[in-house]
Amino acid sequence: MEQQQAAPMARNRKVVLREYIAGRPPREDDMVLVDGGTVALRVPEAAAPAPAVLVKNLYLSCDPYMRGRMRDFHGSYIPPFKPGSVIEGLGVARVVDSTHSGFSAGDIVSGMTGWEEYSLIDRPEQLSKIQQSDIPLSYHLGLLGMPGFTAYAGFYEICSPKKGEFVFVSAASGAVGQIVGQLAKLHGCYVVGSAGTNQKVELLKGKFGFDAAFNYKEEPDLTAALKRYFPEGIDIYFENVGGPMLDAVLLNMRTHGRIAVCGMVSQNALTDPVGIHNIFCLVPKRIRMQGFIQSDHLHMFPQFVSDMAKHYRDGKIVYVEDMSIGLENAPAALVGLFSGKNVGKKVVCVSQELSQCTF
Amino acid sequence: MEQQQAAPMARNRKVVLREYIAGRPPREDDMVLVDGGTVALRVPEAAAPAPAVLVKNLYLSCDPYMRGRMRDFHGSYIPPFKPGSVIEGLGVARVVDSTHSGFSAGDIVSGMTGWEEYSLIDRPEQLSKIQQSDIPLSYHLGLLGMPGFTAYAGFYEICSPKKGEFVFVSAASGAVGQIVGQLAKLHGCYVVGSAGTNQKVELLKGKFGFDAAFNYKEEPDLTAALKRYFPEGIDIYFENVGGPMLDAVLLNMRTHGRIAVCGMVSQNALTDPVGIHNIFCLVPKRIRMQGFIQSDHLHMFPQFVSDMAKHYRDGKIVYVEDMSIGLENAPAALVGLFSGKNVGKKVVCVSQELSQCTF
Known part of the structure; x- marks a missing residue:
């Protein structure tokens, strides 16, 4: 084990749920940005028996259904978040390391990830690989997502x-x-x-x-x-x-x-x-x-992607998104959904590295 | 005209709507039993250009949808009753006279009729002929209706x-x-x-x-x-x-x-x-x-009648009706629906002539 080259390290800030909310829309202070310390940019050995993927998050999606996960209600189709734990949501990310045969470093993926800079994803089956194209990556959280x-x-x-x-x-x-x-x-x-x-x-x-x-x-x-x-x-x-x-x-x-x-x-x-x-x-x-x-209705998803990409390229469908820049602005971005502050699809750009953030 | 044999005459009592109701369930005194005088038991000449049928009503049906017709609301799928006019509803009746080629005196029919002893039906197309059988006639307002x-x-x-x-x-x-x-x-x-x-x-x-x-x-x-x-x-x-x-x-x-x-x-x-x-x-x-x-869903009606009659004869489906006797009891019968007084399908027996009233 000691022969293994030391993995590069990186800071990992996270947005965590403070506690469950009840009877009201979420507020910014229901979520808190915490310093998650530094993480090694490698899938840890402890995760080795089950394949996992370590990703760098690029874009996070703010969606109304997430409010339901902030409540202490377990009867829905998706379980609630855990107080003190990182918020989960759909995102677009770059694979940094993978022990899953379907993914390699450098792949761009979309799927459930964490509201943090780097996420270790222990169910990589739910991720989809994205082919980069003329369609903005963040649109995989909206138009194509x-x-x-x-x-x-x-x-x-x-x-x-x-x-x-x-x-x-x-x-x-x-x-x-x-x-x-x-x-x-x-x-x-x-x-x-x-x-x-x-x-x-x-x-x-x-x-x-x-x-x-x-x-x-x-x-x-x-x-x-x-x-x-x-x-x-x-x-x-x-x-x-x-x-x-x-x-x-x-x-x-x-x-x-x-x-x-x-x-x-x-x-x-x-x-x-x-x-x-x-x-x-x-x-x-x-x-x-x-x-x-x-x-x-997932049986329709391939047809959807094909139809929608064609409509977009043909200029028959346009898309408007409303992007917040920086993980620290994610709580306000989510909260704004419930008072209609967003104009178009609300996303958070966590990293500018693929230079598609419009800033 | 004077050569024509005089038609027999009969008393014709009617239940009429007094006035529209609003914001409450119907009450007995929203309807009133009036003496409609005597009527000739023949389709009047004035109706001759359009075929019509004169029926003697045997059973009348009390149905919850009728409440909607007692309101001054014209946006529904069926128009409201007219204050001062006879209540309309589904019934089983015997044809007394007919100028419509599809019906003859003595036929038993079901369809929209009036809450009165005799009704002149100017749209006989909506009537259906009933074959008398071992199934009680009144069941054509319920089980088979x-x-x-x-x-x-x-x-x-x-x-x-x-x-x-x-x-x-x-x-x-x-x-x-x-x-x-x-x-x-x-x-x-x-x-x-x-x-x-x-x-x-x-x-x-x-x-x-x-x-x-x-x-x-x-x-x-x-x-x-x-x-x-x-x-x-x-x-x-x-x-x-x-x-x-x-x-x-x-x-x-x-x-x-x-x-x-x-x-x-x-x-x-x-x-x-x-x-x-x-x-x-x-x-x-x-x-x-x-x-x-x-x-x-009327395309299914023939199959329904066939299925239901078979289930009934096979003893697989039973039916319970709650019969009031006499036209004078029709208003109370209808009103009782809205407080759950009826036990089973509510019908009113207007005439005992076919001896299937259970009294």
């Missing part, structure tokens, strides 16, 4: 779209919504989006090509607003927010409408979610309302 | 049932629920029903063969009750009631569960429906929640 795939699977598999139908997307400039709207336009639908600032509304209309968009914060009566934008009613609602918007949509749905429930970002707490009053509309309008998670 | 077909279409088309799945039915002893439970048992499912009296609970377990049943009024915590009856969770919920039961079910659903929304009889008013707080469960559990109306 989980949010893009959520949009793709949700739109094609859950919404059952038909050409000419009326589609409404809430949180429409977000990581998922911006893609849903563009896919719906490519499908020949009429598409309206809602967002929480006029800047986002302009983005929806100007950049993403929505037929119309509105700032829900400036609408005193959401039911009336939707009636204005959809005088004939809504065939498809891609639900990202929940709460009063869902109630207003239910009153404006058309017969045989479909609601794909992707998330409910307005529902900050499991402890006292807002009541939905118009569920009775499901019967006379024969509405199908369906929750989904992208991971149930 | 709209409620039975609602159960059949809802269970097979909306619930996507699989053998061995865990099925929960609310309002389970009602016109629809009792059939859903029995179909689910025939399909190899584990079936639990809820009802509002211990008598109904005994009926569910004893007569309809549910695996278990409970009185929801005796359960202080519906979520805990469902957890007790479904320790592994619910795959299929056949929703007849809405409100707090739906919230409790959402917390107890299994991954990929299905909720067929047939009706929400607990939701007495459009004006202030109870809020549903646990809709967020749709996402992590990937629940499909779907409203439906039997008339969208």
Whole structure:
């Protein structure tokens, strides 16, 4: 063992969860940046019997589902974080060392990693190798990653779209919504989006090509607003927010409408979610309302990557991301999701080494 | 014209809607029994250009959807009643006179008719002829009629049932629920029903063969009750009631569960429906929640009648109805639905002439 060349060492800062939260959205001080000391840039021998991969994290993804992992709730499809331990999330990383035959130093990968500079990944099977191309690496956390795939699977598999139908997307400039709207336009639908600032509304209309968009914060009566934008009613609602918007949509749905429930970002707490009053509309309008998670549809992933890369290269789909620079800004980046501070897909650039950070 | 033999005359009492109701369930005095004078038992000449049928009503059906027609709300799939006019509903009747080539005096028919002794039906196309058999005529308003077909279409088309799945039915002893439970048992499912009296609970377990049943009024915590009856969770919920039961079910659903929304009889008013707080469960559990109306599935009707008649004759499905005798008791019969007074399918016997009334 002593013959082995000493591995280079590196500082490893981490973002850890302080303690579980309950009944409120996360705050910055729920997370703390700690100095994890220095780590040897080699998969440790102790990990040797099971193959592992040591990566340098480049980009980290901030996603709304992560809030659920900050709660002491074990009944979900993904376990909670552990207080005092590093936050986990999707990321793009460079392999530094590997004892897994599928990965070698220098590979670029995406998958579950830690909110830290270097992560030892003991389940490398869940990582995917990324071929570097003209598509920015960070887009593998958005356009070509989980949010893009959520949009793709949700739109094609859950919404059952038909050409000419009326589609409404809430949180429409977000990581998922911006893609849903563009896919719906490519499908020949009429598409309206809602967002929480006029800047986002302009983005929806100007950049993403929505037929119309509105700032829900400036609408005193959401039911009336939707009636204005959809005088004939809504065939498809891609639900990202929940709460009063869902109630207003239910009153404006058309017969045989479909609601794909992707998330409910307005529902900050499991402890006292807002009541939905118009569920009775499901019967006379024969509405199908369906929750989904992208991971149930992974058989479509290769087709998704191929379709989406082509659309992007053909200029038929554009993508907007909102990048924070530096691991120390990751807590604020995540927290900002729940008050709509991000404009587009929120990512954190941890390392500038592959020079694709836009700074 | 004067050569024509004078038609026999008959008294014709009617139940009319007094005025629209709002924000509450119907009361008996919302309807009034009026003397409609005497009518000639012949399709009047004035109706001659369009074929019409004059029927003597035998059985009338009391159904929860009728409440919706007592409101001044025109956005539904069926228009409201008119104040001062006779209540309409499904019924079984004998044809007295017909100018429609498809019907002759003496035919027994089912379809939309009036809450009166004799009805002139100006859209006879919607009537179906009934072959008299060993199955009671009134069952064409239940087991072999709209409620039975609602159960059949809802269970097979909306619930996507699989053998061995865990099925929960609310309002389970009602016109629809009792059939859903029995179909689910025939399909190899584990079936639990809820009802509002211990008598109904005994009926569910004893007569309809549910695996278990409970009185929801005796359960202080519906979520805990469902957890007790479904320790592994619910795959299929056949929703007849809405409100707090739906919230409790959402917390107890299994991954990929299905909720067929047939009706929400607990939701007495459009004006202030109870809020549903646990809709967020749709996402992590990937629940499909779907409203439906039997008339969208009419292609299955012939198969339904054939299947159900066979099940009945084979003793595999039983049916319980709750009959009121006399048109004067129809308002109370309808009103009783909304406080659960009926035990089984509620019908009103208007005429004893075919001697199948059980009195």
